Amino acid sequence: MSAALLLAAIVVASTAYGVKQLLPSETSVLLYTRDGRVQRVPPPPELAMLRADQHRPNVAAGAPKLAAAFLLLGGIALAGRKVLRLRL
Numbered sequence: 001m002s003a004a005l006l007l008a009a010i011v012v013a014s015t016a017y018g019v020k021q022l023l024p025s026e027t028s029v030l031l032y033t034r035d036g037r038v039q040r041v042p043p044p045p046e047l048a049m050l051r052a053d054q055h056r057p058n059v060a061a062g063a064p065k066l067a068a069a070f071l072l073l074g075g076i077a078l079a080g081r082k083v084l085r086l087r088l
Contacts, residue, residue, distance in 0.1 A: 026042075027042070027043055028040045028041060028042060028043070029041060029042075029043045029044075029047075
């Protein structure tokens with residue numbers, strides 16, 4: 001059981017490391033000029049600003065729902081394991 005857990009942790013860590021290597025380290029956008037040239041430039045500050053009809057996501061508001069979903073999933077997995085153990 002612990003070997004499987006260790007293997008799963010290694011897979012998750014290596015996947016996260018691989019994704020980090022694929023993503024660019026700095027944010028940039030492509031600027032197409034009128035004369036047809038393409039330049040890689042930092043994004044303008046207007047892109048990061050929120051408009052009046054937008055709101056910033058609140059991660060803390062979704063955390064209790066996510067925790068409840070994980071607890072329910074764990075309970076179902078535990079109950080299913082016990083049922084399978086009884087039937088075998």
